[in-house]
Amino acid sequence: MKKLKNGWVEGSVQDFLELSDADMEFIETRRALARQVRTLRQERGLTQTALAARLKTSQSRVAKMEAADATVSIDLLLQTLFRLGMNRHQLAKAL
Amino acid sequence: MKKLKNGWVEGSVQDFLELSDADMEFIETRRALARQVRTLRQERGLTQTALAARLKTSQSRVAKMEAADATVSIDLLLQTLFRLGMNRHQLAKAL
DNA sequence: TGACTCCATGTCTGTTCTGACATAGTTTCC
DNA sequence: GGAAACTATGTCAGAACAGACATGGAGTCA
Numbered sequence: 369m370k371k372l373k374n375g376w377v378e379g380s381v382q383d384f385l386e387l388s389d390a391d392m393e394f395i396e397t398r399r400a401l402a403r404q405v406r407t408l409r410q411e412r413g414l415t416q417t418a419l420a421a422r423l424k425t426s427q428s429r430v431a432k433m434e435a436a437d438a439t440v441s442i443d444l445l446l447q448t449l450f451r452l453g454m455n456r457h458q459l460a461k462a463l
Numbered sequence: 464m465k466k467l468k469n470g471w472v473e474g475s476v477q478d479f480l481e482l483s484d485a486d487m488e489f490i491e492t493r494r495a496l497a498r499q500v501r502t503l504r505q506e507r508g509l510t511q512t513a514l515a516a517r518l519k520t521s522q523s524r525v526a527k528m529e530a531a532d533a534t535v536s537i538d539l540l541l542q543t544l545f546r547l548g549m550n551r552h553q554l555a556k557a558l
Numbered sequence: 559t560g561a562c563t564c565c566a567t568g569t570c571t572g573t574t575c576t577g578a579c580a581t582a583g584t585t586t587c588c
Numbered sequence: 589g590g591a592a593a594c595t596a597t598g599t600c601a602g603a604a605c606a607g608a609c610a611t612g613g614a615g616t617c618a
Contacts, residue, residue, distance in 0.1 A: 390545035426608055431566055442538045450485035460555040521578050526596055
């Protein structure tokens with residue numbers, strides 16, 4: 369980590385949080401799936417509230433899904449995507 | 464569901480258990496990941512016990528992962544695969 | 559401005575998953 | 589056959605997650 373003249377330091381978030389490569393892959397996977405949820409929802413012209421109703425969950429949970437919140441499992445994201453009509457083949461491409 | 468002369472009936476497991484297409488995709492995804500765990504473990508010449516030690520978990524959990532047990536989350540399978548050296552690109556192909 | 563819609567975020571409670579343990583079954587040697 | 593190594597399965601306490609609710613911020617429109 370390299371110190372700069374302005375007081376800031378240089379270095380990756382990964383190093384700072386001491387995340388392994390595996391952790392990074394996992395987090396990036398969640399982020400990719402989260403983006404996909406938002407994309408599919410918007411393609412279908414649904415609000416978070418409308419999607420939540422369809423999934424029998426709450427708007428806040430949909431918001432957290434799309435935000436790739438740490439309290440959202442990949443299981444939840446996948447179930448959501450599949451219920452939005454995605455299949456495994458399309459999923460593979462989204463990764 | 465069609466009845467046959469021998470007393471058995473014809474019909475898919477999906478219909479019998481009333482699983483939606485989304486459920487099927489989810490379950491099949493878990494099974495694909497489970498197979499991949501076993502493959503990678505064996506490629507590395509590890510026993511379930513040895514892999515469990517590396518993952519800081521128990522042999523029984525590794526067995527359940529590879530069996531695609533319902534109590535095993537996709538999160539756990541993905542974390543395992545990533546720790547076995549897989550990346551998202553390879554993951555996509557395994558689906 | 560205020561009313562309205564949509565999305566973001568903190569927190570609570572009940573449910574689900576994880577790791578661990580025990581134990582049983584399987585396979586591979588001698 | 590029997591021992592040893594490996595894998596499968598049931599159960600449980602504690603950790604993590606889901607859904608719900610409250611609330612706040614940002615944008616739109618009259």
